[in-house]
Amino acid sequence: MDTPAAPAPLxxxxxxxxxxxxxxxxxxxxxxxxxxxxxxxxxxxxxETLGLVGESGCGKSTLGKCIVRLHQPTAGRILFxxxxxxxxxxxxxxxxxxxxxxxxxxxxESLNARHTVGEIVAEPFVIHGEGDARERRERVLGxxxxxxxxxxxxxxxxxxxxxxxxxxxxxxxxxxxxPRLLVCDEPVSALDVSIQSQVLNLLLDLQxxxxxxxxxxxxxxxxxxxxxxxxxxMYLGRIVELAPADELYASPRHPYTRALLSAIxxxxxxxxxxxxxxxxxxxxxxxxxxGCPFHPRCxxxxxxxxxxxxxxxxxxxxxxxxxxxxxxx
Amino acid sequence: xxxxxLRLDPLTRKKLQRFRSIxxxxxxxxxxATAVVLSLAAELLVNSRALVVRHEGRWHFPTYGRIHTGKxxxxxxxxxxxxxxxxxxxxxxxxxKNWVLLPPVPYNPLENCHPGETFRPRPPDWARxxxxxxxxxxxxxxxRLVYGFRNALVFAAAFLVLTYVVGIGLGCLMGYxxxxxxxxxxxxxxxxxxxxxxxxxIIVASIVPAGIGMNLGVLLAIVVLFSxxxxxxxxRSATYREKARDYVHAAQVLGASTPRILFRHILPNVLSTIVxxxxxxxxxSISALTALDFLGFGLPPPTPSWGELLxxxxxxxxxxxxxxxxxxxxxxxxxxxxxxxxxxREAFDPKKFTLYQ
Numbered sequence: 243m244d245t246p247a248a249p250a251p252l253x254x255x256x257x258x259x260x261x262x263x264x265x266x267x268x269x270x271x272x273x274x275x276x277x278x279x280x281x282x283x284x285x286x287x288x289x290e291t292l293g294l295v296g297e298s299g300c301g302k303s304t305l306g307k308c309i310v311r312l313h314q315p316t317a318g319r320i321l322f323x324x325x326x327x328x329x330x331x332x333x334x335x336x337x338x339x340x341x342x343x344x345x346x347x348x349x350x351e352s353l354n355a356r357h358t359v360g361e362i363v364a365e366p367f368v369i370h371g372e373g374d375a376r377e378r379r380e381r382v383l384g385x386x387x388x389x390x391x392x393x394x395x396x397x398x399x400x401x402x403x404x405x406x407x408x409x410x411x412x413x414x415x416x417x418x419x420x421p422r423l424l425v426c427d428e429p430v431s432a433l434d435v436s437i438q439s440q441v442l443n444l445l446l447d448l449q450x451x452x453x454x455x456x457x458x459x460x461x462x463x464x465x466x467x468x469x470x471x472x473x474x475x476m477y478l479g480r481i482v483e484l485a486p487a488d489e490l491y492a493s494p495r496h497p498y499t500r501a502l503l504s505a506i507x508x509x510x511x512x513x514x515x516x517x518x519x520x521x522x523x524x525x526x527x528x529x530x531x532x533g534c535p536f537h538p539r540c541x542x543x544x545x546x547x548x549x550x551x552x553x554x555x556x557x558x559x560x561x562x563x564x565x566x567x568x569x570x571x
Numbered sequence: 572x573x574x575x576x577l578r579l580d581p582l583t584r585k586k587l588q589r590f591r592s593i594x595x596x597x598x599x600x601x602x603x604a605t606a607v608v609l610s611l612a613a614e615l616l617v618n619s620r621a622l623v624v625r626h627e628g629r630w631h632f633p634t635y636g637r638i639h640t641g642k643x644x645x646x647x648x649x650x651x652x653x654x655x656x657x658x659x660x661x662x663x664x665x666x667x668k669n670w671v672l673l674p675p676v677p678y679n680p681l682e683n684c685h686p687g688e689t690f691r692p693r694p695p696d697w698a699r700x701x702x703x704x705x706x707x708x709x710x711x712x713x714x715r716l717v718y719g720f721r722n723a724l725v726f727a728a729a730f731l732v733l734t735y736v737v738g739i740g741l742g743c744l745m746g747y748x749x750x751x752x753x754x755x756x757x758x759x760x761x762x763x764x765x766x767x768x769x770x771x772x773i774i775v776a777s778i779v780p781a782g783i784g785m786n787l788g789v790l791l792a793i794v795v796l797f798s799x800x801x802x803x804x805x806x807r808s809a810t811y812r813e814k815a816r817d818y819v820h821a822a823q824v825l826g827a828s829t830p831r832i833l834f835r836h837i838l839p840n841v842l843s844t845i846v847x848x849x850x851x852x853x854x855x856s857i858s859a860l861t862a863l864d865f866l867g868f869g870l871p872p873p874t875p876s877w878g879e880l881l882x883x884x885x886x887x888x889x890x891x892x893x894x895x896x897x898x899x900x901x902x903x904x905x906x907x908x909x910x911x912x913x914x915x916r917e918a919f920d921p922k923k924f925t926l927y928q
Contacts, residue, residue, distance in 0.1 A: 354818040
């Protein structure tokens with residue numbers, strides 16, 4: 243692949259939708275669907291880290307899985323370096339797979355317990371027919387070294403390693419084919435807090451060294467702030483706010499973002515900070531509310547919010563900061 | 572005891588260690604394994620042909636070699652030598668350097684041990700080396716037990732391989748592809764498994780052309796045809812469970828082909844639990860064959876079989892050695908297999924290996 247030309251984004255999502263049919267009744271016909279991802283558009287530039295934040299069930303993992311095409315999106319386009327991956331079949335997709343890889347949440351689940359670490363990390367080479375046995379072995383050792391594991395690890399089994407080490411194995415596997423984009427699906431949330439920063443720093447070092455782009459999915463805002471250039475906030479399958487990281491933390495525009503930010507624990511002995519506690523639960527994505535999806539829980543909801551769904555629009559005075567809210571808060 | 576060059580993953584090694592530490596199952600396994608090995612060498616232990624014949628300074632090994640006629644050893648007939656008779660003749664010769672070494676049971680399972688005499692069951696006679704007596708047409712019961720065991724083993728092994736290949740293959744595909752394919756095959760399986768098996772066997776037995784006969788192959792085909800369905804249920808759900816796990820997703824993201832995911836990733840993770848089914852499948856296939864033979868729909872006579880011995884025994888209860896031998900052998904083997912199965916199930920119990928963090 244050539245170097246990305248001028249300003250074209252590496253990854254561009256256009257109105258991506260992922261609706262899962264809900265099968266029920268005697269004949270398992272699907273009348274309703276679960277709108278896990280409901281029209282997401284965003285851009286990811288080469289070398290950038292985009293944080294994707296939202297609470298459980300908001301569709302952020304589903305979106306990640308659509309991008310690496312574990313799911314076939316129901317609608318929309320996934321443009322990677324100008325090619326739409328959303329409609330490609332498995333065979334046509336295979337050469338693109340090397341450019342988009344994924345780091346999974348739970349390294350216990352994502353590493354096959356029956357294979358040695360060497361086999362796991364070498365699998366990308368086998369699948370894409372790269373190198374002979376000796377060459378693969380050399381490259382596996384190189385990758386293990388890159389993620390900070392000893393060469394002896396190659397002949398051992400995943401269960402012999404700690405959680406952090408296992409996640410390093412998963413990262414080594416994802417890096418094997420020199421991808422340009424790494425979808426990190428909560429890569430540290432299954433790890434001990436003491437290990438989290440090590441793995442995060444490893445990811446940052448690798449990004450600097452290899453020029454990677456990250457889509458960093460998380461539900462922990464503190465973690466995301468540490469790694470992201472820009473942050474997208476997701477609620478009920480839609481992006482409600484997207485802004486550069488510092489800007490988002492400094493002046494959140496969407497009421498949901500404000501509530502999320504206020505939930506970050508901060509050492510504040512005087513307790514002067516106002517904590518926004520949202521009422522109610524996240525509505526079901528099978529039966530999303532009319533109008534703005536957030537209106538049933540929004541403290542500022544107006545009649546307009548209950549009827550008309552807001553589009554993502556630039557916040558006044560900030561071209562980079564987009565928000566989907568009718569109100570100028 | 573370790574097998575350093577056999578590359579097993581440590582989890583499997585741990586399971587085998589656990590299996591060895593379960594005394595009852597391990598001892599049963601050793602006994603049964605010995606019996607299987609011995610039955611594979613049955614020609615050397617139970618056979619009317621001699622192991623070694625020393626005749627006029629020359630060695631002969633008739634067990635696996637060509638047929639020797641009586642004339643070759645100085646007898647007055649041109650058909651196959653009766654080695655028991657030859658032994659008597661050589662022993663009677665005072666100056667003879669010739670000798671015959673017969674197997675411990677010098678009868679084959681098909682021959683009449685008392686030629687020229689009336690057909691009737693004869694009780695055990697150690698002097699004549701009929702250790703368990705003879706059946707109603709003068710055949711040696713021990714010989715028929717041993718060869719019947721071997722037939723049952725061949726049947727069980729073939730049954731196991733065939734039902735598992737079909738059941739695992741189809742179940743795996745159902746679980747992996749899901750959707751309409753799964754739904755359709757499931758319904759077909761439900762219909763199929765409701766066909767009464769015994770009727771089909773009876774019908775097939777009556778229409779199989781006489782030239783082919785109801786041989787082991789035909790019988791195996793029928794039994795397998797109606798037995799593979801059970802494995803699909805298990806494999807289907809196990810595959811459903813495995814394919815939702817992230818290591819499968821990771822392989823998919825790497826672009827692994829469907830066969831690669833099935834054979835390299837899902838199957839190895841499912842197979843370890845299937846191992847626990849094997850002993851019970853063997854036990855059930857041996858009892859199925861015995862039952863069919865008992866009913867007369869099994870292997871054609873004069874094939875040695877336990878079911879046929881049981882039938883003879885139950886209709887000749889005044890000669891209890893027949894039914895006693897067949898019954899004890901059957902119970903012994905089934906109990907051993909069940910002990911092994913229990914030990915494997917316990918050794919492979921996933922609860923023992925799951926770590927909660």
